[in-house]
Amino acid sequence: NSKVIQTPRYLVKGQGQKAKMRCIPEKGHPVVFWYQQNKNNEFKFLINFQNQEVLQQIDMTEKRFSAECPSNSPCSLEIQSSEAGDSALYLCASSPQVSQNTLYFGAGTRLSVL
């Protein structure tokens, strides 16, 4: 069983609504990643953190998407105004180090935007 906990498992939103999902990384893992997996199984990297600091993020994340990993609280990914194209499986992963790292994934949050 995955030690990366993602909630909720399923999320249904209307277009224009906010969608927020959370992730508790594996204990002792300071690096956290968010990926989007679409229906064609394509993985799109969104953002990653080392502790509370952003390491890298893509343009999409810089606009409608926001994410944070506060200390002593779950990490979160929020879509400010959901669009139909955002419907996907959102995967959180954690890792014990930045480079040459194996990522440990949660089960994901499946977002459906109606």
Place this chain on the structure above:
Amino acid sequence: QQKVQQSPESLSVPEGGMASLNCTSSDRNFQYFWWYRQHSGEGPKALMSIFSDGDKKEGRFTAHLNKASLHVSLHIRDSQPSDSALYFCAASGTGNTGKLIFGLGTTLQVQP
């Protein structure tokens, strides 16, 4: 263009047979490779990593890396129905932020 390309898209093997999956990178910066497996309704789970040329064996799974041709393969010996899943190849380069680039996956079906 996908920087990590996998073949075949789908594969069916009989129980007890050998499954062979392939992955090729188009980016010479990629030095580190992983194989992940994803069962339906679950997140991907790392099977093995391979960073050096040659073979790496873990149980029924053997990975092979050829850095010169940027080709990595995964061979599953004595395939079981529980091996039926999506298999992803992932790669990363040196330094940077640790981001992994994934291929589009190979669907493996093991027929009982």
